[in-house]
Amino acid sequence: MKLAPMSYHYVRYPIEKFLDKVERSPFDSIDLYCSAPQLNMFDYPVSRLLELDKSIRRHHLSVMAMTPENCVYPVNFCTQDTLTRESSIRYYQRAIDTAQFLECPAIQISTGFGYFDMPREEAWKFCRESVGTLAAYAERKGVTLLLEELKVTTTNVLITSKDLAKMIAEIDSPAVVGMVDMDQMTYAGETIDDYFANLGDKLQHIHFNDRGHTVPGDADFPMKEYYDQIKAHGYEGTCSFEICDRRYYIDPDKAIDDTVAWMRANTHELD
Secondary structure, X not given: OEEEEEOHXXXXXXXXXXXXXXXXXXXXXXXXXXXXXXXXOOOOOHHHHHHHXXXXXXXXXXXXXXXXXXXXXXXXXXXXOHHHHHHHHHHHXXXXXXXXXXXXOEEEEEOOOOOOOOOHHHHHHHHHHHHHHHHHHHHHHOOEEEEEOOOOOXXXXXXXXXXXXXXXXXXXXXXXXXXXXHHHHHHOOOOHHHHHHHHHHHEEEEEOOEOOOEOOOOOOOOHHHHHHHHHHOOOOOEEEEOOOOHHHOOOHHHHHHHHHHHHHHHXXXXX
């Protein structure tokens, strides 16, 4: 698999600290979390983007994927509120443009949500229309959208691998594929096998993290079993480590060291 750490848990530090650490690690690519103050997708001058691109190259790294902040206010392309939905589409359009500039092949895009007291079908329709619009734009830009489900506490649209498969089929664009996050998957009571069965070759990205988006081995998921199941399906796609728990904010370098240690103890990926 092609592996990359995500910069999420470096959000309290300059992006240079993250790039310095990854350059010293066994990884040669990154999953770039897009959030202020490091990379504010709402307002990011071209001069700063040029500086970021030069810094990534100076550290001999490439960008495997980008993860715009898209699970919280004010980004929601499924909502019945027209203004929020349209501004969210513009936000992702900017993300696609940024990915193209950084020669990043893929953007992670999580489902939004509809009002919980309104028919789910409405939010589903807006999701299909919004992602379809972005897919047409992404096709022109040569960028792939990695569509992710979320927990039932967050969304009423895409929750399971079957939901993902149905949405991807309805959009029917080569620019839209699916992904699996170990935390979302387990919360929904699904398995690795479910994702491969329902998505097939449309499963093209993995967030490999323990419960609560922690470092593999820091919680109680059977991470070695998950890894073995992924490999049993012959998966050789991309995989990033989405480490979000705030326990890692103070010493983010250690989280990367611990991830490397777990991978070396349980896999041959870093040999």
